[in-house]
Amino acid sequence: MHIVQMPLLTSVRLKVDYQSPTQLNTIRLPALMTSQGILVSLLQYLSEKNRSNSWRAKVTTAVGTLLDFIALSGIPFENPTMLLKSFRTALKSGTIDLDLEDPTGLYWPNRSHEHVDDIVSLLTGYTDWLILQPGHSGVVLNPIREATKHEEKLNWCAYHHRQDNKLLSHLTSDEERDQNRFRREVGREKASPVILDEVKRFPQEHLDTLLDEGFVRASSRSVHKHMRIDYKSQAMTLLMNAGGLRKSELFHIYLDDIEIDEERCEAIVRVHHPSKGKAPEKGYKNRQDYLLRKFRMKPRTDYLKSESLHAGWKAPTTNKQMFFVVQFYPPSRSQEFLLAFQNYLLYQRVDARGRHPYAFTNTKGRPETIKNFQRLHTQAVERIGLSCCKYQGTSEHGHRHAYGYRLAENGFSQLDIKDAMHHAHPDSCLVYLQKTDREVRETMRKTETRKNFTPPAKTFEPEETETFGRPIASYRGITRSRN
Template sequence: MAYVLKRRVDYKANQSALTVSFPALITEKGVLVSHLRFLYSRRNKSQSWLERNIFAVELLLNFINAHLNTCTSATELLRSFVDTLCFGSIDNSHNDTSNLYWHPRKVEDVNVLLGHINFYCDYLDQIYGHELPNLNPLRKATKAEERMRWCAYYKRESNCFLNHLSNPSKNRFSMVRSIQGPMNHLLSIESVHRFPEEHFERFLQYGFINNRTGVIDYASQLIVMLMHYGGLRLSECFHIYTSDIAIDTKSGSAIVSAFHPSDGASPEQGFSNRREYLNTLFRQKPRNEYKRSHRLYSGWKQPLLTNRNLSFDVMLFPNNKATEFTWLLQQYLAVRSDGDHPYLFTNSVGKPESKKNFIQKYKRAIERIGLEASKHLGTSPHSHRHSYGYRLSQAGFNQLEIQKAMHHKSPFSCLVYLQPEDSEIRNTIRGIGL
């Protein structure tokens, strides 16, 4: 009986390589070794990317198993797979002869899944040559397709810092995939609203006080300040070491740096980077290299690094918040439970604070002041980053300055944070009164 299972395995590429833990796909024929090798070749990708790739290949294998008796080419099978992702496998009579019972997926999701399958298929074609049929072969592009790909290329390259080094071949866009996903919808939406400023000071001051014991959660307050006044993503806060914070002796302002979790400079001499530092002294990995279900996992969005030691400085705004941060940091360090690790934020027993635990405490803090935790209401952790970008815009910072303050690689990435809300536009229209 055909089946597909996902299990975590230890993989060793060769005798001299280190053992790496990967999720593996197992069929009735055994482990899908070629996919393990593919994942190993992409091991520098984020955990989210690896998990999504595994999910895409798992879906395709399940689809193939459901159509084993179908006499069709590999390319036509993939075409049917994409159609099934788009429209589902259940007919109008609520029957499904394939027994997959898939519901229709969003256009964007279908294109992401197809892209992951193309990556894997290209790897197989590169390794095995043309001994096996190409699942999604290239074909000659039409003139319209070729022009559209050139337009997309120049738009993409115009945002690239080193675009002057790029010299594409004239034939680069003359070929396209035989099977392509549906066209993505063009949307202008505000995915996450800004945190309501009128509630923020009350949230920061009273949200993280235990009503029963009166104990203040200084660590959570500091994390919220880094997001709201420093524009950090939540995941970036959990990579900060205690040694990554310095104090300006003249002003008393805190100077916070965020380092690349693995390649950033070590806080101590004798180590090539932070990965070696963590492994040697604490037997730990960088937090973005754990599997997503691990309590220590925290993602890393590859922000723009601005220092040679592979870090960027957090730009706290308004400036007086840097001195408030220093005072709050002193209160926190005086009561912090220390542990055998270098991270700034710890839990009650001295272990590195987990992202999941903080989110639970954050939700309780929101509810403690009478609000509901929801991204659509602007009370999610990421809403503070939106507030930071909008506050910079309202203060007169230009687009390039905001890009650098928010550590985006493209100057256009920060635009979503600067958009006015629909309610603000309606109030402006009402105010004009024409």
């Protein structure tokens, strides 16, 4: 019996507060601690790039993966060409042999070519930046000292990167070279043509059951419905299923962002940009300024992905005031949301006055977290007899798929759907409009009936009289008339 060992690590990931030489304030960043100290050049690179914390975490992981390979693979770093080629091959094919042994100690499984391309792309940006640093040392905190061994090895990759572009520049256009600087030695592989996955949307026939019977507060044994029903999760789910919101967008909504249209008795929900959106009170430049000065908080996009307050932002289209309005469909669901949200405010929301401005809170009055809501949603799905699974459409994102498909099913144009789902490009919504394989087959059956097609005649000559349940290969002499 072979036991797969845990891979050895040459660096440890941690969080540090870093002050760049070009910035006044410190910023919390993911970092790599090696045997020779923290990789300062990586911190400087991450601080200079105005990107999301998710991107920063991915870059840190990619660089750590390369350092592990350099240290443990046994390939001499003096040969950067072989190093980079071997690194890509190890990512793609894995390092474990048929006997489940690995002389490198990495014990890497094979990765998809998409994952490998992502790692290569992230390293490309970092090594591009390293090339431009004084002396190619990548050290900005103390420029006169020599590079550490880890930095020296990364500089070899950057040096090879630069030289390779010079030698092969006549084979590549300027545009292609700018897009993929690792093109010749460790470039992206051509992806195999694949059919798009079957759309996974939340089954509409189970939505009301989920809302009414799934979202029950497990901590309450009271028979009174206002104590038993989880109104918060009801409201959040309706924002996704009937309003098309992404899961992450729920956690940027302030209490003041939800208003009532008294004429129609419907909710008006605005989702503002986490930092650039307008503050709900006068005297503040934007929401970032508002959170800092009033609550000593950061926009939730600025927290590390490993921190509970983190919530992403997928750059939906907004108006000039940096917000968009939730479009409920069908509109009657807006009233359902309003009722659930009002009950949540009246009976369950813990007062968070003076602590934060967010609409949804946990049982201690703190801002609700993505992880906790995922737990509540999973329990609710399982409570009504379903399994919570992305590939069955019963995860949180399945609600947004259901919203987009519902619009298409009821005759909305592609541009209308783009606007309702706040996409920048009209084709971005196409993935939400796909029919399932079962629905395609049903459409084919209806078309056949409508066109009065004559089914082909078939003649079966079974080997035995008892044929029910036999495999198709046991039938002989199948003939079919031609139309």
